[in-house]
Amino acid sequence: MNKQDIISVYGSNPSKMTKALLEAIDIDSLLPNKASSIALKPNLVVASSADGGATTHPEIVIAIIEFLQQRGYYNISIVESAWIGDSTKKGFKVHGYYDISDTYNVALIDVKDDEYSTKTIHNVTMEVSKAILNTDFLINLPVLKGHCQTNMTCALKNMKGCLSDRSKRLFHTLGLHHPIAALNAVRTADLVIVDSLNGDLDFEEGGNPVQTNRMFAARDSVLVDTYAASLIGFELEDIPYITKAREMKVGSTDLSQAHFIQLNEPSDEEVAKPTGAVAYLSKHIEPLSACSACYGNLIHALKRLDEVDRLQDIKRPICIGQGYKGVVDSTKIGVGICTKGLGKSLKGCPPKALDMISFLKEMNG
Ligand code: SF4
Known part of the structure; x- marks a missing residue:
């Protein structure tokens, strides 16, 4: 998979869709070796089921683990933290992550309990999870959805779950956009697989899911967010952290240079009754x-x-x-x-x- 590629798949079976994406990505060519440490970073911002449009479908995480283990990659962890005031462990429980951890023998890391490294970049000082910083290969698994403060959340903003709660609070006082871009300049994902199955219309905590039955993958978090914004009707200026991340050399916003690969056609499966x-x-x-x-x-x-x-x-x-x-x-x-x-x-x-x-x-x- 090249840095300009954006690979899309449509359907209603997250497991099959994820495996189709992983086949197309040729993950062996991206991972340094079989012993590489791989961190999966889902979005578990709140402890509510993925049907509500807020959180990553756990079938995606399971499919990735199975796919990697079948190819001899066993050094895998799941790393995440809920938003301030919610419990990550409650989210792990609601989404079945303790069972996933036991079944596949993968580590489950609550960033709220992790050790942090203090990083200063672009005038922002932040505490970033050591588990995330030390991993060889970071797979970001955001949900594409609306957000009441930043309009959209996808790959770049999902990295906020890699911070201490203290830094999350600081990010809010700094207006979110600049620090989100800066965080990705500290550590951005090596691969992004977007859950765009039924992301929420306008709130990161869900409640108004919009069924789109789509997933897509890319290596460039800025490029994938630029594409994601266009899918849900935003111009780049509506989401300043994307352009800021490009200015910090995290990635490209030039969709004219992107290479789109569509693995199948959308189908007319029944759309859930809008609520x-x-x-x-x-x-x-x-x-x-x-x-x-x-x-x-x-x-x-x-x-x-x-x-x-x-x-x-x-x-x-x-x-x-x-x-x-x-x-x-x-x-x-x-x-x-x-x-x-x-x-x-x-x-x-x-x-x-x-x-x-x-x-x-x-x-x-
Ligand atoms: S087949 Fe028709 S309805 Fe389906 S995505 Fe294409 S244009 Fe839309």
């Missing part, structure tokens, strides 16, 4: 066998329009889904290649939320 905040956005959609990746991107696009008071401008329902293949109707508008027979249609399979926003703004003046 809560997602339900009011879905009222603008007229779906017919829509793939969840397409539908989820449209939900994010509508959310971004709502944030700038442009949702009320949408007068016609937006058609989406494979059921529109072959439908010719000049009165309707749609997103995705399946709707190309409609009066106005946005290309892409699936189109990114960022492109949907431009299209919908143009359609509605």
